[in-house]
Amino acid sequence: MELSVNDTPAYLYTGGRPFDRQLPVVVLIHGAGHDHSVWNYQARRLAHHGFAVLAPDLPGHGRSQGSPLPTIEALADWVEALLDAAGVVHAALAGHSMGSLVALQTAAQAPARITKLILIGSVAPMPVAPPLLEAAAHARDAAHGMINQWSYTPASQLGASPVPGISLTGLNQRLMERQRAGVLANDLAACNAYLGGLDAAARIAVPCAMLCGERDQMTPRKAVKPLQEALAKVPGGARMIVIKGAGHAMMAEAPDAVGDAMRGFLTSA
Template identity: 50%
Template sequence: MELELDGHAVYAYTGGKSFDASLPTVVFIHGAQNDHSVWGLQSRWFAHHGCGVLAVDLPGHGRSGGAPLPSIEDLADWIELLLERVGAGETAKSVSLVGHSMGSLTALECAARHPARIGRIALVGTAVPMPVSEGLLNAAKNNEAKAIAMINTWSHSPRATIGGYAVPGIWHMGASRRLAERQHPGVLYNDLTACNTYAHGLEAAAALSCPVLIVSGSKDMMTHPRAAAKLAATLKDVRTVSIEGAGHIISEQPDAVLDALRAFIVA
Protein backbone atom coordinates (compact mmCIF):
# COMPACT_ATOMS: atom_id res chain seq x y z
CA MET A 1 0.00 0.00 0.00
CA GLU A 2 1.47 3.34 -1.06
CA LEU A 3 0.22 6.73 0.09
CA GLU A 4 1.48 10.21 0.83
CA LEU A 5 1.87 11.72 4.28
CA ASP A 6 3.33 15.14 5.02
CA GLY A 7 4.50 15.39 1.42
CA HIS A 8 6.45 12.13 1.46
CA ALA A 9 5.76 8.69 0.06
CA VAL A 10 4.81 6.07 2.65
CA TYR A 11 4.78 2.33 2.19
CA ALA A 12 2.87 -0.14 4.35
CA TYR A 13 2.61 -3.85 3.68
CA THR A 14 -0.99 -5.02 4.12
CA GLY A 15 -0.39 -8.74 4.40
CA GLY A 16 -1.66 -9.78 1.00
CA LYS A 17 -5.11 -8.26 1.51
CA SER A 18 -6.38 -4.79 0.64
CA PHE A 19 -6.46 -2.62 3.73
CA ASP A 20 -9.98 -2.16 5.13
CA ALA A 21 -10.24 0.56 7.78
CA SER A 22 -13.60 -0.78 8.95
CA LEU A 23 -11.90 -3.90 10.34
CA PRO A 24 -9.94 -4.00 13.60
CA THR A 25 -6.55 -2.58 12.67
CA VAL A 26 -3.17 -4.06 13.59
CA VAL A 27 -0.14 -1.82 13.00
CA PHE A 28 3.29 -3.48 12.98
CA ILE A 29 6.21 -1.15 13.76
CA HIS A 30 9.76 -2.30 12.98
CA GLY A 31 12.93 -1.60 14.90
CA ALA A 32 16.10 0.34 14.16
CA GLN A 33 17.61 -0.06 10.67
CA ASN A 34 14.78 -2.44 9.67
CA ASP A 35 11.62 -2.25 7.58
CA HIS A 36 8.20 -3.87 7.25
CA SER A 37 9.63 -7.18 6.04
CA VAL A 38 10.53 -8.33 9.56
CA TRP A 39 6.79 -8.86 10.19
CA GLY A 40 6.13 -11.08 7.16
CA LEU A 41 4.54 -14.07 8.91
CA GLN A 42 2.65 -12.16 11.58
CA SER A 43 1.25 -9.50 9.25
CA ARG A 44 -0.03 -12.08 6.76
CA TRP A 45 -1.76 -14.12 9.46
CA PHE A 46 -3.70 -11.17 10.86
CA ALA A 47 -4.59 -9.89 7.39
CA HIS A 48 -6.12 -13.28 6.57
CA HIS A 49 -7.98 -13.55 9.87
CA GLY A 50 -10.25 -10.54 9.95
CA CYS A 51 -7.92 -7.61 10.55
CA GLY A 52 -6.77 -4.62 8.54
CA VAL A 53 -2.97 -4.73 8.60
CA LEU A 54 -0.39 -1.99 8.22
CA ALA A 55 3.21 -3.18 8.50
CA VAL A 56 4.80 0.20 8.01
CA ASP A 57 8.11 1.38 6.68
CA LEU A 58 8.90 4.27 9.00
CA PRO A 59 10.07 7.53 7.37
CA GLY A 60 13.46 7.14 5.71
CA HIS A 61 13.31 3.34 5.98
CA GLY A 62 12.60 0.76 3.31
CA ARG A 63 10.27 2.15 0.66
CA SER A 64 9.10 5.19 2.65
CA GLY A 65 10.53 8.58 1.73
CA GLY A 66 11.59 11.53 3.83
CA ALA A 67 14.26 11.75 6.47
CA PRO A 68 14.26 9.36 9.43
CA LEU A 69 12.53 10.97 12.40
CA PRO A 70 14.91 11.91 15.21
CA SER A 71 12.90 10.96 18.29
CA ILE A 72 10.50 8.35 19.61
CA GLU A 73 7.98 11.11 20.23
CA ASP A 74 8.13 12.12 16.56
CA LEU A 75 7.66 8.51 15.49
CA ALA A 76 4.66 8.14 17.80
CA ASP A 77 3.01 11.23 16.36
CA TRP A 78 3.73 9.96 12.83
CA ILE A 79 1.90 6.69 13.57
CA GLU A 80 -1.10 8.70 14.77
CA LEU A 81 -1.02 10.79 11.58
CA LEU A 82 -0.89 7.62 9.50
CA LEU A 83 -3.91 6.17 11.30
CA GLU A 84 -5.82 9.39 10.71
CA ARG A 85 -4.76 9.43 7.05
CA VAL A 86 -6.10 5.92 6.35
CA GLY A 87 -9.21 6.31 8.51
CA ALA A 88 -8.22 3.61 11.00
CA GLY A 89 -9.43 3.66 14.58
CA GLU A 90 -12.56 5.72 14.02
CA THR A 91 -14.22 3.21 16.33
CA ALA A 92 -12.63 3.89 19.71
CA LYS A 93 -9.92 1.50 20.88
CA SER A 94 -10.02 -0.53 17.66
CA VAL A 95 -6.30 -0.31 16.83
CA SER A 96 -3.62 -2.67 18.13
CA LEU A 97 0.01 -1.59 17.93
CA VAL A 98 2.77 -4.19 17.71
CA GLY A 99 6.32 -2.90 17.96
CA HIS A 100 9.77 -4.49 18.02
CA SER A 101 12.71 -2.83 19.80
CA MET A 102 12.64 0.84 18.68
CA GLY A 103 9.15 0.08 17.39
CA SER A 104 8.11 -1.03 20.88
CA LEU A 105 9.07 2.37 22.28
CA THR A 106 7.12 3.99 19.45
CA ALA A 107 4.04 1.89 20.23
CA LEU A 108 4.30 2.70 23.94
CA GLU A 109 4.62 6.44 23.35
CA CYS A 110 1.88 6.50 20.71
CA ALA A 111 -0.59 4.75 23.02
CA ALA A 112 0.21 7.22 25.81
CA ARG A 113 -0.02 10.32 23.61
CA HIS A 114 -2.99 9.24 21.48
CA PRO A 115 -5.08 6.84 23.58
CA ALA A 116 -8.43 7.30 21.83
CA ARG A 117 -7.68 4.92 18.93
CA ILE A 118 -5.44 2.42 20.68
CA GLY A 119 -7.04 -0.63 22.26
CA ARG A 120 -3.92 -2.62 23.10
CA ILE A 121 -0.20 -2.75 22.43
CA ALA A 122 2.34 -5.56 22.13
CA LEU A 123 5.99 -4.82 22.86
CA VAL A 124 8.46 -7.33 21.43
CA GLY A 125 12.12 -7.22 22.44
CA THR A 126 11.63 -4.18 24.63
CA ALA A 127 13.37 -2.36 27.46
CA VAL A 128 12.51 0.93 29.15
CA PRO A 129 14.76 2.82 29.18
CA MET A 130 16.63 1.48 26.14
CA PRO A 131 20.20 2.76 26.54
CA VAL A 132 22.73 2.30 23.75
CA SER A 133 26.42 1.96 24.56
CA GLU A 134 28.78 4.75 23.59
CA GLY A 135 30.86 2.28 21.61
CA LEU A 136 27.91 1.23 19.47
CA LEU A 137 26.78 4.82 18.95
CA ASN A 138 30.28 5.83 17.85
CA ALA A 139 30.45 2.90 15.45
CA ALA A 140 27.04 3.73 14.00
CA LYS A 141 28.18 7.31 13.41
CA ASN A 142 31.67 6.65 12.08
CA ASN A 143 31.80 3.04 10.85
CA GLU A 144 28.31 1.81 10.04
CA ALA A 145 29.46 -1.56 8.73
CA LYS A 146 31.14 -2.28 12.06
CA ALA A 147 28.00 -1.25 13.95
CA ILE A 148 25.82 -3.51 11.80
CA ALA A 149 28.17 -6.43 12.48
CA MET A 150 28.06 -5.74 16.23
CA ILE A 151 24.28 -5.58 16.30
CA ASN A 152 23.91 -8.66 14.13
CA THR A 153 26.04 -10.68 16.54
CA TRP A 154 24.28 -9.46 19.67
CA SER A 155 20.78 -9.74 18.21
CA HIS A 156 20.87 -13.48 17.58
CA SER A 157 20.80 -16.29 20.09
CA PRO A 158 23.88 -18.50 20.41
CA ARG A 159 22.10 -21.26 18.51
CA ALA A 160 21.25 -18.92 15.64
CA THR A 161 24.90 -18.11 15.06
CA ILE A 162 25.54 -21.72 14.01
CA GLY A 163 22.26 -22.46 12.23
CA GLY A 164 19.42 -24.53 13.59
CA TYR A 165 16.60 -22.69 11.83
CA ALA A 166 13.09 -24.08 11.54
CA VAL A 167 12.91 -23.30 7.80
CA PRO A 168 15.45 -25.16 5.62
CA GLY A 169 17.68 -22.89 3.56
CA ILE A 170 17.19 -19.80 5.73
CA TRP A 171 20.28 -18.03 7.10
CA HIS A 172 18.94 -15.46 9.53
CA MET A 173 22.23 -13.79 10.34
CA GLY A 174 22.94 -13.18 6.66
CA ALA A 175 19.40 -12.02 5.96
CA SER A 176 19.43 -9.65 8.94
CA ARG A 177 22.76 -8.16 7.89
CA ARG A 178 21.56 -7.63 4.33
CA LEU A 179 18.36 -5.97 5.54
CA ALA A 180 20.40 -3.53 7.62
CA GLU A 181 22.77 -2.85 4.73
CA ARG A 182 19.85 -1.90 2.47
CA GLN A 183 18.90 1.11 4.60
CA HIS A 184 20.23 4.58 3.82
CA PRO A 185 23.47 5.82 5.39
CA GLY A 186 22.86 7.60 8.68
CA VAL A 187 19.61 5.82 9.49
CA LEU A 188 21.20 3.50 12.05
CA TYR A 189 22.83 6.31 14.03
CA ASN A 190 19.57 8.26 13.96
CA ASP A 191 17.56 5.29 15.21
CA LEU A 192 19.97 4.30 17.97
CA THR A 193 20.13 7.89 19.16
CA ALA A 194 16.33 8.04 19.29
CA CYS A 195 16.28 4.94 21.49
CA ASN A 196 19.11 6.18 23.70
CA THR A 197 17.55 9.60 24.33
CA TYR A 198 13.97 8.44 24.97
CA ALA A 199 13.75 9.45 28.61
CA HIS A 200 10.15 9.17 29.80
CA GLY A 201 9.05 5.70 28.81
CA LEU A 202 8.10 4.74 32.35
CA GLU A 203 5.93 7.85 32.63
CA ALA A 204 4.23 6.87 29.38
CA ALA A 205 3.72 3.35 30.72
CA ALA A 206 2.19 4.64 33.95
CA ALA A 207 -0.32 6.68 31.96
CA LEU A 208 -1.61 3.69 29.99
CA SER A 209 -4.87 1.97 30.80
CA CYS A 210 -4.97 -0.37 27.78
CA PRO A 211 -3.77 -3.99 27.94
CA VAL A 212 -0.08 -4.51 27.18
CA LEU A 213 1.80 -7.63 26.12
CA ILE A 214 5.57 -7.92 26.60
CA VAL A 215 7.30 -10.62 24.54
CA SER A 216 10.94 -11.33 25.41
CA GLY A 217 13.50 -13.80 24.13
CA SER A 218 15.25 -15.63 26.94
CA LYS A 219 18.61 -15.22 25.13
CA ASP A 220 18.12 -11.58 24.09
CA MET A 221 21.40 -9.71 24.57
CA MET A 222 20.14 -6.39 23.13
CA THR A 223 17.13 -5.95 25.41
CA HIS A 224 17.59 -8.52 28.14
CA PRO A 225 14.33 -9.75 29.73
CA ARG A 226 15.46 -8.28 33.06
CA ALA A 227 15.38 -4.85 31.42
CA ALA A 228 11.63 -5.18 30.83
CA ALA A 229 10.85 -6.00 34.46
CA LYS A 230 10.60 -2.39 35.61
CA LEU A 231 8.33 -1.60 32.68
CA ALA A 232 6.08 -4.55 33.51
CA ALA A 233 5.85 -3.42 37.13
CA THR A 234 4.77 0.05 36.01
CA LEU A 235 1.94 -1.06 33.70
CA LYS A 236 -1.60 -1.44 35.00
CA ASP A 237 -2.70 -4.29 32.73
CA VAL A 238 0.21 -6.40 31.51
CA ARG A 239 0.96 -9.94 30.53
CA THR A 240 4.39 -11.30 29.68
CA VAL A 241 5.61 -14.09 27.42
CA SER A 242 9.16 -15.43 27.38
CA ILE A 243 10.27 -17.32 24.27
CA GLU A 244 12.80 -19.89 25.39
CA GLY A 245 16.07 -19.80 23.48
CA ALA A 246 15.17 -16.80 21.31
CA GLY A 247 17.39 -13.79 20.83
CA HIS A 248 16.42 -10.23 19.91
CA ILE A 249 15.53 -10.97 16.27
CA ILE A 250 11.90 -12.07 16.02
CA SER A 251 12.48 -14.05 12.84
CA GLU A 252 14.38 -16.68 14.84
CA GLN A 253 11.12 -18.03 16.27
CA PRO A 254 8.32 -16.44 14.21
CA ASP A 255 5.69 -19.02 15.11
CA ALA A 256 6.17 -18.45 18.83
CA VAL A 257 5.89 -14.69 18.34
CA LEU A 258 2.74 -15.16 16.27
CA ASP A 259 1.21 -17.46 18.90
CA ALA A 260 1.76 -14.83 21.59
CA LEU A 261 0.26 -12.07 19.43
CA ARG A 262 -2.74 -14.19 18.41
CA ALA A 263 -3.58 -15.04 22.01
CA PHE A 264 -3.34 -11.38 23.00
CA ILE A 265 -4.97 -9.56 20.09
CA VAL A 266 -7.60 -12.00 18.85
CA ALA A 267 -8.73 -12.91 22.36
Protein backbone atom coordinates in the same frame (compact mmCIF):
# COMPACT_ATOMS: atom_id res chain seq x y z
CA MET B 1 0.37 -0.20 -0.46
CA GLU B 2 1.38 3.45 -0.43
CA LEU B 3 -0.13 6.37 1.49
CA SER B 4 0.76 10.02 1.79
CA VAL B 5 1.58 10.72 5.44
CA ASN B 6 2.33 14.33 6.26
CA ASP B 7 2.55 14.96 2.50
CA THR B 8 5.31 12.35 2.09
CA PRO B 9 4.91 8.91 0.44
CA ALA B 10 5.02 6.00 2.87
CA TYR B 11 5.06 2.29 2.08
CA LEU B 12 2.96 -0.13 4.14
CA TYR B 13 2.87 -3.92 3.92
CA THR B 14 -0.60 -5.37 4.50
CA GLY B 15 0.25 -9.04 4.89
CA GLY B 16 -0.76 -10.09 1.40
CA ARG B 17 -4.41 -9.09 1.84
CA PRO B 18 -6.16 -5.87 0.79
CA PHE B 19 -6.39 -3.46 3.69
CA ASP B 20 -9.94 -3.38 5.07
CA ARG B 21 -10.41 -0.79 7.80
CA GLN B 22 -13.71 -2.45 8.78
CA LEU B 23 -11.67 -5.29 10.33
CA PRO B 24 -9.76 -4.95 13.60
CA VAL B 25 -6.64 -2.97 12.68
CA VAL B 26 -3.16 -3.77 13.97
CA VAL B 27 -0.12 -1.60 13.23
CA LEU B 28 3.30 -3.30 13.34
CA ILE B 29 6.23 -0.95 14.02
CA HIS B 30 9.75 -2.11 13.18
CA GLY B 31 12.98 -1.44 15.06
CA ALA B 32 16.18 0.48 14.44
CA GLY B 33 17.77 0.16 11.02
CA HIS B 34 15.02 -2.15 9.78
CA ASP B 35 11.85 -1.95 7.70
CA HIS B 36 8.47 -3.70 7.42
CA SER B 37 10.02 -6.96 6.26
CA VAL B 38 10.93 -8.02 9.81
CA TRP B 39 7.16 -8.59 10.25
CA ASN B 40 6.57 -10.62 7.07
CA TYR B 41 5.51 -13.83 8.80
CA GLN B 42 3.46 -12.23 11.58
CA ALA B 43 1.82 -9.76 9.18
CA ARG B 44 0.66 -12.58 6.88
CA ARG B 45 -0.52 -14.64 9.82
CA LEU B 46 -2.69 -11.82 11.18
CA ALA B 47 -3.92 -10.64 7.78
CA HIS B 48 -5.17 -14.13 6.93
CA HIS B 49 -6.90 -14.54 10.28
CA GLY B 50 -9.27 -11.62 10.45
CA PHE B 51 -7.08 -8.55 10.96
CA ALA B 52 -6.35 -5.51 8.82
CA VAL B 53 -2.57 -5.13 8.96
CA LEU B 54 -0.45 -2.03 8.46
CA ALA B 55 3.30 -2.67 8.70
CA PRO B 56 4.90 0.61 7.63
CA ASP B 57 8.41 1.45 6.61
CA LEU B 58 9.06 4.36 8.96
CA PRO B 59 10.11 7.65 7.30
CA GLY B 60 13.44 7.34 5.53
CA HIS B 61 13.44 3.55 5.91
CA GLY B 62 12.88 0.92 3.25
CA ARG B 63 10.54 2.22 0.55
CA SER B 64 9.21 5.20 2.51
CA GLN B 65 10.38 8.62 1.45
CA GLY B 66 11.52 11.52 3.63
CA SER B 67 14.18 11.73 6.31
CA PRO B 68 14.34 9.47 9.36
CA LEU B 69 12.71 11.19 12.32
CA PRO B 70 15.11 12.04 15.16
CA THR B 71 13.04 11.27 18.26
CA ILE B 72 10.63 8.66 19.56
CA GLU B 73 8.08 11.40 20.16
CA ALA B 74 8.28 12.50 16.51
CA LEU B 75 7.81 8.91 15.38
CA ALA B 76 4.75 8.57 17.62
CA ASP B 77 3.29 11.70 16.05
CA TRP B 78 3.93 10.11 12.65
CA VAL B 79 2.08 6.94 13.64
CA GLU B 80 -0.91 9.06 14.61
CA ALA B 81 -0.70 10.80 11.24
CA LEU B 82 -0.52 7.38 9.58
CA LEU B 83 -3.78 6.34 11.28
CA ASP B 84 -5.39 9.54 10.02
CA ALA B 85 -4.12 8.96 6.48
CA ALA B 86 -5.45 5.38 6.51
CA GLY B 87 -8.83 6.46 7.87
CA VAL B 88 -8.36 4.35 11.00
CA VAL B 89 -10.14 5.41 14.18
CA HIS B 90 -8.98 2.60 16.50
CA ALA B 91 -6.03 0.23 16.24
CA ALA B 92 -3.89 -2.16 18.21
CA LEU B 93 -0.17 -1.42 18.15
CA ALA B 94 2.76 -3.84 18.19
CA GLY B 95 6.36 -2.68 18.18
CA HIS B 96 9.75 -4.38 18.28
CA SER B 97 12.73 -2.81 20.08
CA MET B 98 12.78 0.86 18.96
CA GLY B 99 9.31 0.25 17.54
CA SER B 100 8.10 -0.78 20.98
CA LEU B 101 9.07 2.65 22.33
CA VAL B 102 7.19 4.27 19.45
CA ALA B 103 4.14 2.11 20.19
CA LEU B 104 4.35 2.92 23.89
CA GLN B 105 4.58 6.65 23.29
CA THR B 106 1.77 6.59 20.72
CA ALA B 107 -0.53 4.72 23.11
CA ALA B 108 0.24 7.21 25.87
CA GLN B 109 -0.45 10.31 23.79
CA ALA B 110 -3.45 8.93 21.88
CA PRO B 111 -5.24 6.79 24.48
CA ALA B 112 -8.66 7.01 22.82
CA ARG B 113 -7.35 5.49 19.59
CA ILE B 114 -5.34 2.50 20.82
CA THR B 115 -7.14 -0.73 21.75
CA LYS B 116 -4.26 -3.05 22.72
CA LEU B 117 -0.50 -2.81 22.99
CA ILE B 118 2.18 -5.43 22.29
CA LEU B 119 5.76 -4.58 23.29
CA ILE B 120 8.34 -6.98 21.85
CA GLY B 121 11.96 -6.90 23.00
CA SER B 122 11.27 -3.80 25.04
CA VAL B 123 12.81 -2.01 28.01
CA ALA B 124 12.54 1.58 29.19
CA PRO B 125 14.79 3.43 29.23
CA MET B 126 16.56 1.75 26.30
CA PRO B 127 20.21 2.82 26.55
CA VAL B 128 22.49 1.92 23.67
CA ALA B 129 26.08 0.89 24.32
CA PRO B 130 28.49 3.72 23.40
CA PRO B 131 30.60 1.47 21.13
CA LEU B 132 27.48 0.65 19.11
CA LEU B 133 26.47 4.30 18.88
CA GLU B 134 29.97 5.18 17.71
CA ALA B 135 30.09 2.36 15.17
CA ALA B 136 26.66 3.21 13.79
CA ALA B 137 27.80 6.78 13.20
CA HIS B 138 31.21 6.04 11.72
CA ALA B 139 31.60 2.33 10.85
CA ARG B 140 28.32 0.81 9.68
CA ASP B 141 29.76 -2.62 8.91
CA ALA B 142 31.09 -2.91 12.45
CA ALA B 143 27.72 -1.82 13.84
CA HIS B 144 25.92 -4.42 11.75
CA GLY B 145 28.26 -7.09 13.09
CA MET B 146 27.58 -6.05 16.69
CA ILE B 147 23.83 -6.10 16.16
CA ASN B 148 23.91 -9.53 14.56
CA GLN B 149 26.06 -10.88 17.38
CA TRP B 150 23.79 -9.50 20.11
CA SER B 151 20.42 -10.10 18.42
CA TYR B 152 20.68 -13.81 17.57
CA THR B 153 21.28 -16.92 19.65
CA PRO B 154 24.40 -19.06 19.08
CA ALA B 155 22.36 -21.60 17.13
CA SER B 156 21.32 -18.92 14.64
CA GLN B 157 24.90 -17.72 14.42
CA LEU B 158 25.81 -21.25 13.32
CA GLY B 159 23.11 -21.35 10.65
CA ALA B 160 20.04 -22.77 12.39
CA SER B 161 16.80 -21.37 10.98
CA PRO B 162 13.10 -22.25 11.12
CA VAL B 163 13.15 -21.85 7.33
CA PRO B 164 15.54 -24.37 5.69
CA GLY B 165 18.20 -22.73 3.56
CA ILE B 166 17.85 -19.28 5.12
CA SER B 167 20.70 -17.63 7.03
CA LEU B 168 19.01 -15.38 9.59
CA THR B 169 22.13 -13.35 10.30
CA GLY B 170 22.89 -13.04 6.58
CA LEU B 171 19.34 -11.89 5.90
CA ASN B 172 19.52 -9.30 8.67
CA GLN B 173 22.89 -8.11 7.40
CA ARG B 174 21.42 -7.41 3.95
CA LEU B 175 18.38 -5.75 5.48
CA MET B 176 20.56 -3.32 7.44
CA GLU B 177 22.86 -2.71 4.46
CA ARG B 178 20.00 -1.65 2.21
CA GLN B 179 18.90 1.14 4.54
CA ARG B 180 20.18 4.61 3.69
CA ALA B 181 23.32 5.98 5.26
CA GLY B 182 22.68 7.51 8.66
CA VAL B 183 19.41 5.68 9.35
CA LEU B 184 20.81 3.25 11.92
CA ALA B 185 22.77 5.96 13.75
CA ASN B 186 19.66 8.15 13.85
CA ASP B 187 17.49 5.35 15.22
CA LEU B 188 19.91 4.22 17.91
CA ALA B 189 20.40 7.81 19.05
CA ALA B 190 16.61 8.20 19.30
CA CYS B 191 16.36 5.09 21.50
CA ASN B 192 19.23 6.23 23.68
CA ALA B 193 17.76 9.72 24.18
CA TYR B 194 14.19 8.65 24.96
CA LEU B 195 13.70 9.01 28.72
CA GLY B 196 9.92 9.23 28.82
CA GLY B 197 9.13 5.54 28.58
CA LEU B 198 8.21 4.90 32.21
CA ASP B 199 6.08 8.05 32.38
CA ALA B 200 4.33 6.98 29.17
CA ALA B 201 3.79 3.49 30.58
CA ALA B 202 2.13 4.92 33.68
CA ARG B 203 -0.54 6.45 31.43
CA ILE B 204 -1.39 3.24 29.56
CA ALA B 205 -4.78 1.83 30.49
CA VAL B 206 -5.42 -0.71 27.70
CA PRO B 207 -4.46 -4.40 27.71
CA CYS B 208 -0.75 -4.90 27.14
CA ALA B 209 1.45 -7.91 26.41
CA MET B 210 5.24 -7.95 26.64
CA LEU B 211 7.10 -10.54 24.57
CA CYS B 212 10.61 -11.29 25.77
CA GLY B 213 13.13 -13.62 24.20
CA GLU B 214 14.41 -16.18 26.69
CA ARG B 215 17.97 -15.54 25.47
CA ASP B 216 17.67 -11.86 24.55
CA GLN B 217 20.99 -10.08 25.13
CA MET B 218 19.88 -6.62 24.00
CA THR B 219 16.73 -6.27 26.13
CA PRO B 220 17.19 -9.11 28.66
CA ARG B 221 14.37 -10.35 30.87
CA LYS B 222 15.92 -8.95 34.05
CA ALA B 223 15.86 -5.46 32.52
CA VAL B 224 12.15 -5.62 31.63
CA LYS B 225 10.85 -5.39 35.22
CA PRO B 226 10.82 -1.55 35.59
CA LEU B 227 8.70 -1.17 32.45
CA GLN B 228 6.38 -3.98 33.44
CA GLU B 229 5.88 -2.42 36.87
CA ALA B 230 5.26 1.02 35.35
CA LEU B 231 2.35 -0.44 33.37
CA ALA B 232 0.37 -0.50 36.61
CA LYS B 233 -2.90 0.78 35.12
CA VAL B 234 -3.05 -1.95 32.48
CA PRO B 235 -6.10 -4.17 33.09
CA GLY B 236 -4.86 -7.29 34.85
CA GLY B 237 -1.26 -6.10 34.63
CA ALA B 238 1.06 -6.30 31.66
CA ARG B 239 1.11 -9.90 30.43
CA MET B 240 4.66 -11.28 30.14
CA ILE B 241 5.14 -13.92 27.43
CA VAL B 242 8.59 -15.53 27.24
CA ILE B 243 9.56 -16.79 23.79
CA LYS B 244 11.64 -19.85 24.57
CA GLY B 245 15.01 -20.30 22.92
CA ALA B 246 14.87 -16.95 21.10
CA GLY B 247 17.02 -13.86 21.27
CA HIS B 248 16.21 -10.25 20.47
CA ALA B 249 15.39 -11.12 16.85
CA MET B 250 12.55 -13.34 18.04
CA MET B 251 10.20 -12.65 15.09
CA ALA B 252 12.77 -14.39 12.86
CA GLU B 253 14.09 -17.01 15.28
CA ALA B 254 10.67 -18.12 16.58
CA PRO B 255 8.13 -16.93 14.00
CA ASP B 256 5.42 -19.43 15.00
CA ALA B 257 5.71 -18.74 18.72
CA VAL B 258 5.64 -14.98 18.22
CA GLY B 259 2.75 -15.21 15.76
CA ASP B 260 0.79 -17.45 18.13
CA ALA B 261 1.41 -15.11 21.05
CA MET B 262 0.39 -12.03 19.11
CA ARG B 263 -2.75 -13.54 17.66
CA GLY B 264 -3.72 -15.09 20.99
CA PHE B 265 -3.40 -11.78 22.79
CA LEU B 266 -5.19 -9.76 20.12
CA THR B 267 -8.15 -12.15 20.10
CA SER B 268 -8.38 -12.46 23.89
CA ALA B 269 -11.07 -10.63 25.86
